Amino acid sequence: MPSRKTDLLQGTLDLLILQIVALGPLHGYAVAQRLKQVSRDALHVQQGSLYPALHRLEERGWLKAEWRGTDTGREAKFYQLTSAGRKQLERERSDWQRLANAVALVLKTAE
Numbered sequence: 314m315p316s317r318k319t320d321l322l323q324g325t326l327d328l329l330i331l332q333i334v335a336l337g338p339l340h341g342y343a344v345a346q347r348l349k350q351v352s353r354d355a356l357h358v359q360q361g362s363l364y365p366a367l368h369r370l371e372e373r374g375w376l377k378a379e380w381r382g383t384d385t386g387r388e389a390k391f392y393q394l395t396s397a398g399r400k401q402l403e404r405e406r407s408d409w410q411r412l413a414n415a416v417a418l419v420l421k422t423a424e
Contacts, residue, residue: 326358326366328409331394331402334376340389341367367392375401 333339333347344367345358370376375398378390394402 325409326362327370328402328405329356329358330363330366330370331375331398331405334392335394335399335402338391338393340381340383340391342389344392370398373401374398 329348330344333344333351336347339347341360341364345360345363348356348358367376367378371378371392374395376392377395378392380388381391383389
């Protein structure tokens with residue numbers, strides 16, 4: 314069965330980025346690739362959404378970034394979760410679970 318590209322709900326991109334970066338430091342392109350891979354090709358993040366989100370999360374203190382060399386020899390900004398970012402990730406995961414449960418209840422009543 315071919316995979317379908319899924320658009321992200323408003324506000325979920327931050328949660329997904331925090332979760333992906335929690336696995337270890339990554340540069341922006343690798344964040345997008347990992348998200349695509351982990352979602353089995355269902356989630357695609359455009360650069361026009363990804364990089365502003367990474368900068369926003371860095372400005373909020375949830376990510377820290379440093380320039381490093383990549384496997385290809387180029388310099389890239391690698392993002393890493395901060396302790397404040399880890400706390401925010403837990404809050405957002407909890408909020409997401411509440412939302413998912415509420416949606417499931419509504420869908421269940423529609424049966």
